[in-house]
Amino acid sequence: MSLLIVVGAILAAVFAEWVAPYPPEETDFEALLASPSREHLLGTDDLGRDTLSRIIWGARASIQAGFFATVLAMAVAVPIGLIAGYYRGWLDTVIARVTDVLLAFPFLILAVGLAAILGPSLLNATLALGIAAIPPLIRIARGETLALREEDYVRAAVANGANDAVIIGRHILPNMTSTLLVQATLTIPAAIIGEAVLSFLGLGVQPPTPSWGVMLNAAQPYLNEAPSLAVYPGLAIVIVALAFNLLGDGLRDVLDPKTER
Amino acid sequence: MSDGSQPVLEVEGLVKHFTIGRGVANSGRVVHAVDGVSFSIAPGEVLGLVGESGSGKTTVGYCVNRLYEPTAGTIRLDGADITHLSRRGLRPHRRRMHIVFQDPYSSLNPRMTCGQIVGEPIRLHGLARRSALEGRVVELFDSVGLRPELRFRYPHELSGGQRQRVGLARALSVNPSLLIADEPVSALDVSVQASVLNLMRDLRSELGFSCLFISHDLATVEYLCDRVAVMYLGKIVEVAPREELFARPKHPYTQALLSAALEPDPDLQRTRSRVVLEGDIPSPIEPPSGCRFRTRCPLEHESAPRSTDEEPPLVDVTGRGHLVACHLVRRGSEAPRLVEPSPELAGAPDR
Amino acid sequence: MTETLLDVRDLSVRFDTDDGAVHAVDRMSLTLEPRQVLGIVGESGCGKSVTALSILGLLPKTATVTGSVNFDGTELLGASKSHLRKVRGRQISFVFQEPMTSLNPVFRIGRQVDEVIQEHMNVSKREARARALELLDLVHIPDPARRLDEYPHQLSGGMRQRVMIAMALACDPKILIADEPTTALDVTIQAGILDLLREVRERLGTAIVLITHNLGVVADLADRVVVMYAGRKAEEAPVHELFAHPQHPYTIGLLGAVPRAGAARNGRLQEIPGRVPSLAELPGHCAFADRCPRADEQSWSEVPELREVRRDHAVACFHPGEQ
Numbered sequence: 001m002s003l004l005i006v007v008g009a010i011l012a013a014v015f016a017e018w019v020a021p022y023p024p025e026e027t028d029f030e031a032l033l034a035s036p037s038r039e040h041l042l043g044t045d046d047l048g049r050d051t052l053s054r055i056i057w058g059a060r061a062s063i064q065a066g067f068f069a070t071v072l073a074m075a076v077a078v079p080i081g082l083i084a085g086y087y088r089g090w091l092d093t094v095i096a097r098v099t100d101v102l103l104a105f106p107f108l109i110l111a112v113g114l115a116a117i118l119g120p121s122l123l124n125a126t127l128a129l130g131i132a133a134i135p136p137l138i139r140i141a142r143g144e145t146l147a148l149r150e151e152d153y154v155r156a157a158v159a160n161g162a163n164d165a166v167i168i169g170r171h172i173l174p175n176m177t178s179t180l181l182v183q184a185t186l187t188i189p190a191a192i193i194g195e196a197v198l199s200f201l202g203l204g205v206q207p208p209t210p211s212w213g214v215m216l217n218a219a220q221p222y223l224n225e226a227p228s229l230a231v232y233p234g235l236a237i238v239i240v241a242l243a244f245n246l247l248g249d250g251l252r253d254v255l256d257p258k259t260e261r
Numbered sequence: 262m263s264d265g266s267q268p269v270l271e272v273e274g275l276v277k278h279f280t281i282g283r284g285v286a287n288s289g290r291v292v293h294a295v296d297g298v299s300f301s302i303a304p305g306e307v308l309g310l311v312g313e314s315g316s317g318k319t320t321v322g323y324c325v326n327r328l329y330e331p332t333a334g335t336i337r338l339d340g341a342d343i344t345h346l347s348r349r350g351l352r353p354h355r356r357r358m359h360i361v362f363q364d365p366y367s368s369l370n371p372r373m374t375c376g377q378i379v380g381e382p383i384r385l386h387g388l389a390r391r392s393a394l395e396g397r398v399v400e401l402f403d404s405v406g407l408r409p410e411l412r413f414r415y416p417h418e419l420s421g422g423q424r425q426r427v428g429l430a431r432a433l434s435v436n437p438s439l440l441i442a443d444e445p446v447s448a449l450d451v452s453v454q455a456s457v458l459n460l461m462r463d464l465r466s467e468l469g470f471s472c473l474f475i476s477h478d479l480a481t482v483e484y485l486c487d488r489v490a491v492m493y494l495g496k497i498v499e500v501a502p503r504e505e506l507f508a509r510p511k512h513p514y515t516q517a518l519l520s521a522a523l524e525p526d527p528d529l530q531r532t533r534s535r536v537v538l539e540g541d542i543p544s545p546i547e548p549p550s551g552c553r554f555r556t557r558c559p560l561e562h563e564s565a566p567r568s569t570d571e572e573p574p575l576v577d578v579t580g581r582g583h584l585v586a587c588h589l590v591r592r593g594s595e596a597p598r599l600v601e602p603s604p605e606l607a608g609a610p611d612r
Numbered sequence: 613m614t615e616t617l618l619d620v621r622d623l624s625v626r627f628d629t630d631d632g633a634v635h636a637v638d639r640m641s642l643t644l645e646p647r648q649v650l651g652i653v654g655e656s657g658c659g660k661s662v663t664a665l666s667i668l669g670l671l672p673k674t675a676t677v678t679g680s681v682n683f684d685g686t687e688l689l690g691a692s693k694s695h696l697r698k699v700r701g702r703q704i705s706f707v708f709q710e711p712m713t714s715l716n717p718v719f720r721i722g723r724q725v726d727e728v729i730q731e732h733m734n735v736s737k738r739e740a741r742a743r744a745l746e747l748l749d750l751v752h753i754p755d756p757a758r759r760l761d762e763y764p765h766q767l768s769g770g771m772r773q774r775v776m777i778a779m780a781l782a783c784d785p786k787i788l789i790a791d792e793p794t795t796a797l798d799v800t801i802q803a804g805i806l807d808l809l810r811e812v813r814e815r816l817g818t819a820i821v822l823i824t825h826n827l828g829v830v831a832d833l834a835d836r837v838v839v840m841y842a843g844r845k846a847e848e849a850p851v852h853e854l855f856a857h858p859q860h861p862y863t864i865g866l867l868g869a870v871p872r873a874g875a876a877r878n879g880r881l882q883e884i885p886g887r888v889p890s891l892a893e894l895p896g897h898c899a900f901a902d903r904c905p906r907a908d909e910q911s912w913s914e915v916p917e918l919r920e921v922r923r924d925h926a927v928a929c930f931h932p933g934e935q
Contacts, residue, residue: 151367151368152362152363152364152367152368153367153368153369153370153378155323155328155360155362155368156360156362156368156369156428156431157370157381158328159326159328159355159358159359159360159432160355160359160381160382160385160431161351161352161353161355161356161382161385161386162381162385163348163349163352164348166385170370170373170381171370174370174372175370175371175372313798313799313800313801314798420887422887423887450655450656450825450887450888451655451825451827451866451869451870452655452865452866452869452884452888452903453884453887453888454869454870455868455869455870455871455881455882455883455884456883456884456885458871458881459880459881459883462880477798477799478871479799479873480870480871480872480873481871483871483873483874484871484881507873507874517800518799518800519873520803521799521800521802521803522799522828522873523802523803523806523826523828523829523831523832524828524831524872524873525827525828525830525831525855525867525870525872526831526855526872527830527831527832527851527852527855528852528855528856529831530828530831530832531831531832535803537800537803537804537807538800538804540754541768541770541771541801542768542798
């Protein structure tokens with residue numbers, strides 16, 4: 001189920017041109033703030049734009065931000081965590097302390113601060129989210145490495161005369177992939193929500209380009225007259241984020257090599 | 262065994278200390294895991310290293326294999342000093358020793374097939390490739406009594422005994438001259454232990470490797486080893502050829518250990534006398550001064566106060582390789598007897 | 613006939629798991645007399661611990677237990693929770709393998725011992741503490757007053773196991789069930805615990821059910837031995853009889869598989885080929901058939917029933933006999 005939603009959301013984002021009934025910026029002045037109807041399944045906004053189409057197009061920004069931010073964070077955090085956990089020493093101490101300090105800031109605060117420095121755009125918002133997601137991932141990669149280092153098969157690899165690249169690449173990294181994948185499916189929804197927050201604050205996607213955060217922002221003045229304008233993008237965020245989280249739980253079980261398939 | 266040829270392994274004055282608690286409160290506490298251990302293993306010889314938990318026997322094994330960095334002492338493998346070689350410098354020597362671990366569950370990488378696991382050392386040392394590698398792996402599976410098809414399986418699909426055989430095949434894949442076996446059967450079911458022990462015995466006579474066999478079980482050591490070293494709290498207290506040690510144990514600790522071992526024979530078990538040692542093994546953070554065994558030694562009153570002030574050296578008391586570290590055991594005089602060994606167990610030479 | 617303290621009849625335990633039913637114990641019968649030490653021997657997964665736990669209804673809800681457990685004239689299977697609670701700890705008590713995890717690490721020893729005493733006996737705090745001191749002294753813990761003020765981590769494994777035994781003896785139980793009481797301990801410590809159990813039996817007259825995988829432990833302490841394999845009783849006899857005249861090929865195999873003193877001279881260890889079967893897929897024939905040198909057509913088609921082949925010596929095998 002969660003997999004269906006995630007795949008559906010990704011497909012909708014990629015094929016928005018074909019899936020969405022209207023272009024996202026097309027205005028229909030006949031129907032301003034319209035309720036759901038046959039022409040506009042989820043109604044329209046104050047400029048007469050189709051809500052459903054905007055949500056579908058908005059998925060593009062959200063998923064793009066969620067996905068690339070996570071990839072960026074992984075690409076930076078995993079090597080750092082591996083090196084810190086594997087080699088220990090002063091470098092590890094420095095990395096661990098810096099991570100601890102950064103972890104003291106909540107993810108969103110960090111992302112908002114970074115986005116403010118970088119300037120508003122989807123790319124910068126993604127960068128900001130990616131960077132903000134690095135500290136917890138470093139901690140996880142480092143922790144896993146520390147634990148795996150003590151496994152007898154890693155000792156056996158040392159006794160084999162394996163060099164560090166082999167030990168890390170063959171014996172440590174593959175055994176933390178499931179943890180990392182699960183972590184990724186938890187980071188993506190956080191980044192999706194983060195993108196919505198940044199866009200809502202005007203630090204992400206700029207109107208009129210649709211994004212769930214932008215839509216929430218635009219819906220603000222009309223909360224009384226047309227609450228559905230806020231409800232639908234909000235629901236989209238909740239459903240997709242929840243689906244990714246559930247997918248993470250499912251993956252954890254599937255990826256454990258010890259469970260029979 | 263030793264015919265004057267060069268020993269495969271020589272360990273001299275090995276010391277391994279761990280510092281624990283880097284915090285402010287208890288900084289600089291040192292665990293004296295191994296404190297001056299010396300022994301050597303001749304070509305083809307199996308040396309048993311026996312001790313209870315906390316004796317440091319596993320630490321010795323890990324130091325020899327350089328999985329731990331020794332604090333002091335020398336380790337020579339086939340005459341080459343490997344004590345402080347770098348990882349890179351050590352690599353060519355890795356072919357000549359390998360290790361089998363206790364836990365058959367954590368010693369195999371769950372993401373590799375058993376064939377890949379066994380073949381890895383061969384690949385790493387560039388000894389064979391592709392079909393030759395495959396052939397060698399099949400051969401190794403065969404020699405440890407595993408069906409060759411099992412090489413495509415993952416470790417979690419195998420039983421404990423089979424996994425331990427995979428571990429053994431991996432260790433033997435590069436034809437090491439020294440095998441370090443750290444309690445290789447103690448995690449296995451009783452009915453499976455025997456076949457692994459027999460396998461080790463067969464492989465050893467077939468391949469002729471030397472072995473450092475680490476165990477807490479005296480009977481297992483007696484079954485497999487040529488010579489036995491007994492460790493207590495980071496030190497070797499007695500070394501002797503197998504028959505000599507089991508028939509005429511001299512150190513009070515060895516005697517207690519032998520008398521406490523359980524025999525699966527009610528008639529024998531209930532008639533023999535045993536020495537129950539008082540108290541617990543002291544903490545290796547603050548080992549007793551002088552003789553480390555004195556806090557539990559039933560004969561402490563005889564050796565005090567010397568036992569408190571002076572550490573007994575490990576000396577050959579028979580002139581035939583029976584080394585004991587005890588103030589009460591001297592060359593030329595009988596060692597004090599804690600219990601009379603029962604005749605069935607002692608194995609009088611004329612039997 | 614001597615009186616029977618505990619009479620277990622046709623005890624079967626089934627666990628319903630996602631992967632189907634697991635028959636952990638199949639029609640086990642045991643009797644225990646006062647002052648008797650009954651050893652239950654078997655390898656991991658043979659059902660020996662489950663048998664012990666089911667006696668006191670300590671199994672999780674996924675277990676279906678059938679048969680009868682009669683203790684001192686009352687039926688324990690299906691008994692009310694309050695009745696079971698009265699029996700547990702007071703009449704029948706447990707000592708587990710892991711002295712590390714059986715004690716709560718955040719409370720002092722004294723508090724934990726006191727609690728057990730107060731739970732079962734109507735005594736004041738002061739009386740409980742006096743009893744606690746007496747108990748620790750009984751299990752030969754030196755300087756008991758000081759030990760009561762310590763935390764579990766300050767005690768060694770052997771000491772912790774002594775504390776566990778002291779707690780189990782708090783109410784002078786009639787039966788002590790000891791599940792692998794020495795497995796986690798060192799050889800020299802193990803000897804002391806076995807001596808203690810022997811003394812408990814002699815001095816207090818407690819009957820002991822001794823569950824272990826170690827034949828040496830049984831040889832040391834048990835009066836009577838039950839050998840279990842794959843959830844069933846394979847063989848039962850008085851200890852000397854069993855070790856002198858083992859009848860079941862599994863028992864013989866086990867005895868030949870353990871290295872013993874003089875191992876070097878005794879020749880090769882006897883191997884039992886194959887592996888311990890999974891209880892989830894027990895066959896409709898003798899469960900030992902695939903590892904047995906004596907297996908024949910009958911072994912491969914029927915489950916052998918227990919029968920008496922020598923005086924007071926029962927075996928579940930179609931081809932019993934020494935060697």
